[in-house]
Amino acid sequence: MGHSVQPGLAVCGFAEQLSPWFHAPSDKNPNDVYVGSVILPGEELRAHAYVKVFPAEDRGQLVYNEVMGHYLAMQCGLPSPVTFPCACQTSLLRGASAATIAAESSSAFVLGVASIDGSYKEMKQKSSATAAKWADIMNWPHVARVAVFDELMGNDDRHLENLIRRGLHDYALIDNERILFGERWFDLDLITLQTRRCDANILADTIAEGTDEMMRQRMVHYAQHFVMATLLSVPEMSESLEQLCGARAGTTDRLVEMLNCRRHILPSLMQWHMQKGDLFQARTNR
Numbered sequence: 001m002g003h004s005v006q007p008g009l010a011v012c013g014f015a016e017q018l019s020p021w022f023h024a025p026s027d028k029n030p031n032d033v034y035v036g037s038v039i040l041p042g043e044e045l046r047a048h049a050y051v052k053v054f055p056a057e058d059r060g061q062l063v064y065n066e067v068m069g070h071y072l073a074m075q076c077g078l079p080s081p082v083t084f085p086c087a088c089q090t091s092l093l094r095g096a097s098a099a100t101i102a103a104e105s106s107s108a109f110v111l112g113v114a115s116i117d118g119s120y121k122e123m124k125q126k127s128s129a130t131a132a133k134w135a136d137i138m139n140w141p142h143v144a145r146v147a148v149f150d151e152l153m154g155n156d157d158r159h160l161e162n163l164i165r166r167g168l169h170d171y172a173l174i175d176n177e178r179i180l181f182g183e184r185w186f187d188l189d190l191i192t193l194q195t196r197r198c199d200a201n202i203l204a205d206t207i208a209e210g211t212d213e214m215m216r217q218r219m220v221h222y223a224q225h226f227v228m229a230t231l232l233s234v235p236e237m238s239e240s241l242e243q244l245c246g247a248r249a250g251t252t253d254r255l256v257e258m259l260n261c262r263r264h265i266l267p268s269l270m271q272w273h274m275q276k277g278d279l280f281q282a283r284t285n286r
């Protein structure tokens with residue numbers, strides 16, 4: 001079906017109203033973000049959500065990454081706002097994206113991804129000071145588990161804006177666009193990614209470079225027990241998601257199988273971050 005969408009597919013929601021969400025442009029992610037009102041898949045329910053659309057060449061891969069990343073985070077017991085493919089009428093997009101992102105589309109719709117607003121307005125951080133947010137995040141009980149989860153998923157894009165603040169020391173994960181190291185992996189042999197280190201795992205490096213020995217130990221502990229004990233499974237909606245995203249049938253089986261094998265080397269992958277952290281500490285203590 002190319003990457004245009006037929007609204008009404010069971011796993012796909014649709015956007016009712018969208019306003020551009022202006023944020024600092026990223027070199028890593030060529031997308032366009034909106035905020036507005038969406039209808040959830042297969043339901044009459046309406047929600048306030050962030051909606052992303054992508055250029056045609058990577059669209060299927062990136063929508064798939066976003067949605068599958070959400071399902072796998074949930075399987076690992078990590079907070080992630082409901083995320084689903086979302087049909088967006090091109091007339092709702094701002095002029096510039098309608099002209100580029102949706103230019104090739106012969107359909108009146110373009111496939112995007114919606115993520116239900118996960119922040120609580122009254123809890124939004126007053127100060128945007130990075131140091132204050134880091135201090136808050138480092139006291140979030142899930143932080144070490146997320147560091148291990150990001151290593152598992154090869155998510156090299158966990159900057160502070162990809163953690164949504166829900167309360168004091170309480171966050172949700174968003175933005176799974178760059179799982180598997182930002183590779184366009186649909187056509188790759190996944191064995192090539194199975195043992196790759198996630199050098200840009202920012203939470204792992206921050207914990208490893210820190211002086212909180214309990215936290216450092218906790219990260220190693222989670223690598224040994226938490227993620228390894230969580231056998232990932234293929235979510236029910238995978239077949240529909242694969243079709244919608246132009247992925248070959250069985251793509252999710254391949255992914256889940258690879259990740260379940262990768263779980264076994266998490267202890268050594270996290271140990272590698274710890275060694276980098278020790279080197280960092282040695283340098284800064286000089």
Ligand SMILES: Nc1ncnc2c1ncn2[C@@H]1O[C@H](COP(=O)(O)OP(=O)(O)OP(=O)(O)O)[C@@H](O)[C@H]1O
Pocket residue numbers: 021023024025026028029031033050052081115116117118119157161162164174175177
């Ligand atoms: N579910 C959500 N709840 C609250 N805010 C959100 C949500 N999804 C997105 N946002 C807001 O929109 C911003 C951009 O979304 P997102 O990170 O998915 O896009 P992005 O362009 O890939 O970002 P970047 O490339 O900078 O990481 C987020 O930093 C956040 O402020």
Ligand SMILES: [Mg+2]
Pocket residue numbers: 161162175
């Ligand atoms: Mg982001």
